[in-house]
């Protein structure tokens with residue numbers, strides 16, 4: 001049997017190491033100076049612990065990558081320690097197969113951050129370290145495959161980098177007083193501090209970031225700039241190039257997101273890691289990129305849930321950014337028009353500094369918001385006469401209109417008018433959504449598991465042919481608008497229309513160029529974009545989010561509505577927002593009418609305090625998945641026994657409950673929530689708990705995962 005496997009305690013009994021504080025002392029040759037020694041290696045396997053191999057410490061400093069045998073496979077791992085002795089009998093320890101010196105060893109700061117993330121999020125160190133590297137640095141085939149040549153780094157260096165198009169530089173506008181104060185406050189920071197930049201939509205937060213970044217770059221340091229979505233990178237890339245190229249050079253910017261080809265990603269990562277790129281602009285995965293001269297971290301739209309990874313290591317890049325700033329001793333700027341209540345809370349109690357931008361940067365006011373009470377209105381294809389009229393007037397003024405609706409597809413469900421049958425996914429407890437395919441070839445699709453089926457000719461239940469779409473999604477809204485506004489150029493931006501690489505960027509470019517009159521979109525269009533010609537925003541179906549069970553639903557709805565409203569009237573004119581609702585008296589809508597983020601935040605935080613919810617408590621969520629719900633619940637019931645756990649008296653475990661959508665892809669799911677008002681107590685509990693879960697999980701045939709600071713419950 002493979003020694004490294006036994007040392008990692010497959011059966012849960014072995015001497016698994018807890019994720020160590022990485023050894024930061026660098027390579028230590030043994031007494032003889034060279035001879036073989038022991039290497040402790042982190043591997044991307046779902047086992048707790050690390051794995052010992054025989055190898056040469058001088059060839060494999062801490063932080064370097066090696067290829068090692070693992071069972072019958074080979075894997076790339078990261079050397080984290082040079083132990084004096086291996087944890088298994090020496091004759092069972094296998095040899096390192098290949099050293100990978102084509103990159104410098106991963107630096108101490110990276111080792112510290114991955115170790116922190118592993119500890120905090122309760123994951124094996126290897127499952128944090130390896131996935132955070134560009135794919136080609138962690139797969140054996142990139143080094144030993146047929147066409148691997150001298151490895152991915154050497155291959156990359158042989159290729160010529162594409163020349164960066166030189167972007168026209170633009171003169172910075174002179175900052176207004178609020179912007180200047182904010183930029184100066186950031187630039188004045190020596191050392192770690194978190195600054196929350198709360199600026200209303202269109203207040204010019206980007207300009208503040210650019211000024212702060214400029215100062216840091218001029219001082220010879222690097223800047224990490226996080227944005228929530230790939231779609232926002234082109235807009236920021238443009239601004240960064242136009243403004244900062246004189247300081248950092250055309251090559252000084254690197255961009256990282258999941259939409260890049262492997263080689264592009266490796267290139268950006270290497271340039272950032274080697275300090276050639278001075279600014280790294282990217283989505284959440286960039287948070288793990290080593291930056292030797294980091295001087296400032298900026299997190300734009302810090303409230304955005306895209307910063308949370310929802311699979312594998314369920315980390316929050318925003319939260320890790322704050323930790324990284326603390327560890328590196330550099331300031332962190334969190335910016336938003338609608339900060340998360342967690343961040344707002346910390347700004348209110350003084351642990352963050354609050355910087356405010358209270359008015360729009362250009363000479364325009366915030367949009368006028370109107371709630372249209374749809375209870376007693378005859379809607380036409382889902383549109384109130386008010387909204388239709390407003391769109392017509394907007395087009396007549398040669399401005400763009402945006403219709404926002406958080407539901408893609410043609411209609412959320414297909415229904416039989418005769419017997420009431422509704423289209424259902426056979427694998428999930430969910431309806432299938434009607435989609436309009438190419439050439440009107442319609443199909444049904446499940447938005448949970450991806451299942452697709454043709455549209456039945458007749459009702460599968462009663463045979464009647466009167467099947468009708470119920471409700472509307474973006475495709476149907478697009479179609480309806482086409483009928484009402486003939487000749488108008490309509491574009492739809494949602495996950496379906498942007499599947500092809502680059503198509504989202506093309507669509508946004510068309511909107512910016514004024515080649516679109518009406519834009520229909522989901523949350524993809526709602527945030528961050530600086531549309532210059534958009535005069536009107538119409539919101540359909542906001543009510544569907546009003547009564548969600550999640551305690552964060554109102555916060556999220558409010559943020560989304562503020563953000564989408566904020567796309568109107570940014571450059572000129574008076575922006576206008578029309579929101580159709582059956583519940584105009586709801587506090588969320590009333591706060592929106594007044595553009596009153598602070599009032600909404602105060603009110604909602606008070607409710608959270610009274611009910612003991614985050615940020616006044618800390619949570620972790622254990623989710624179990626099994627063929628049968630009963631098995632998932634049984635696992636959770638056993639997992640929920642608290643005897644003998646550290647800090648058990650300060651941690652509340654709630655009763656296991658099925659998820660709202662119980663079955664997805666024939667797997668049934670249930671959850672158990674753990675909560676404590678003391679973060680350290682919860683952390684101590686979780687560390688011991690996750691040990692036990694590994695053991696309990698093996699007895700039950702369930703898959704499970706633990707999520708720390710869950711965003712959705």
Ligand SMILES: Nc1ncnc2c1ncn2[C@@H]1O[C@H](COP(=O)(O)OP(=O)(O)OP(=O)(O)O)[C@@H](O)[C@H]1O
Pocket residue numbers: 173174175176179199200201202203204205206207336337361362527528529530566567570
């Ligand atoms: N000092 C200034 N003078 C004139 N125009 C400015 C100034 N600062 C920013 N602007 C312009 O104001 C517009 C809005 O700025 P920006 O997109 O940065 O807003 P924002 O605060 O990020 O808003 P949101 O949160 O809605 O994304 C941009 O077109 C920008 O060029």
Ligand SMILES: [Zn+2]
Pocket residue numbers: 425426427428430446447448449450451664665
């Ligand atoms: Zn399904």
